[in-house]
Amino acid sequence: MTRVASCPICSKPAQERYRPFCSRRCADVDLARWLRGDYTLPGIDGEAADEAIGHLEADNQEGRDEDERP
Numbered sequence: 001m002t003r004v005a006s007c008p009i010c011s012k013p014a015q016e017r018y019r020p021f022c023s024r025r026c027a028d029v030d031l032a033r034w035l036r037g038d039y040t041l042p043g044i045d046g047e048a049a050d051e052a053i054g055h056l057e058a059d060n061q062e063g064r065d066e067d068e069r070p
Contacts (some may be wrong), residue, residue, distance in 0.1 A: 004013045007022035009029050014020050021027040033039055044052070 005020055007014050007026050008020060009026035010022060012022040015022050018024060018027050
């Protein structure tokens with residue numbers, strides 16, 4: 001038996017033409033959510049990222065200094 005996927009927006013059966021959605025409307029709703037930034041991936045904030053980059057650059061510079069020693 002073939003299982004029909006459901007629309008991720010409204011849970012109605014997906015239509016082949018708009019797959020994985022059931023209609024153009026649901027596809028547009030999903031696109032609008034992406035464009036507004038409603039969907040996000042977990043990560044670190046900008047300040048924490050800058051701090052981590054600073055530590056990596058400092059560690060990298062220390063490694064270069066040690067390589068230059070006779």
